[in-house]
Amino acid sequence: MLGIRRKIMVAVDGSAVSDKAVKEAIWLAGTQEGSFKNKLIAVFIKNDRVRDYDDLFVRGIPIAEVRERWEKIIDHAFFVVRKLAAEKGVELEEVVAEGEPASRIVALAQKYDVDLLVIGSTGKGSMKRAFLGSVSAEVIERAGCGVYVVRA
Numbered sequence: 001m002l003g004i005r006r007k008i009m010v011a012v013d014g015s016a017v018s019d020k021a022v023k024e025a026i027w028l029a030g031t032q033e034g035s036f037k038n039k040l041i042a043v044f045i046k047n048d049r050v051r052d053y054d055d056l057f058v059r060g061i062p063i064a065e066v067r068e069r070w071e072k073i074i075d076h077a078f079f080v081v082r083k084l085a086a087e088k089g090v091e092l093e094e095v096v097a098e099g100e101p102a103s104r105i106v107a108l109a110q111k112y113d114v115d116l117l118v119i120g121s122t123g124k125g126s127m128k129r130a131f132l133g134s135v136s137a138e139v140i141e142r143a144g145c146g147v148y149v150v151r152a
C-alpha cells in the first residue's frame, strides 16, 4: 500500500531457493520510493547443522578458523541480497543470530516488527521430495506476521 513505509524481512541460508526469495523480497521492497521507501532486513541464523555446509566445514579445526569459515558462509548467504539491494537502491540491514533457525526467525520478525516475512519453500537440505523444509514449515506455522513463501 502506498504512503506507508514497510519493513520486509527475508530469511537467507545461501541456497538457490533463498536467492530466489531474495529476488522477490527486493522486488517487493523496491516498489516504493522517497520517504516511503521500504526497508529490507535479511537474516541468517547460524545453527549447528554443520552438514548443511559440509563443503566448507571440516571437523576438529581451531576456533579461529571456525570463525573464519563462518564469516565465509555468512558472506555467501548475504552475497545476492547485498548485490541486488545495492543495484536497486533498497535499504538493507543484515542480521546474524545463533540458534534454532525457525524459532529465531519468528522471534526476529517480531522484534523488528516486520510487515512481511519472505522465505524459500526449501533450502540447503537434501530432502527435495518435501514441498516445505522444516524451517519454512515451522516459520509459517508460528510467525505472527504474513509469510510469503517463494517456491523452489
Ligand SMILES: Nc1ncnc2c1ncn2[C@@H]1O[C@H](COP(=O)(O)OP(=O)(O)O)[C@@H](O)[C@H]1O
Pocket (backbone or CB within 6 Å): 011, 012, 013, 015, 017, 018, 021, 043, 044, 045, 046, 047, 101, 105, 118, 119, 120, 121, 122, 123, 124, 125, 126, 127, 132, 133, 134, 135, 136, 137
Ligand atoms: N539458517 C537459516 N537462516 C535463515 N534462513 C533460513 C535458514 N535455514 C533456512 N532458512 C530459510 O528457510 C527456507 C527453507 O529452508 P529449510 O526449511 O531449511 O529447507 P531444507 O530442508 O530444504 O533445508 C530457506 O530458503 C531460507 O529462506
Ligand SMILES: [Mg+2]
Pocket (backbone or CB within 6 Å): 013, 052, 123, 124, 125, 133, 135
Ligand atoms: Mg535447511
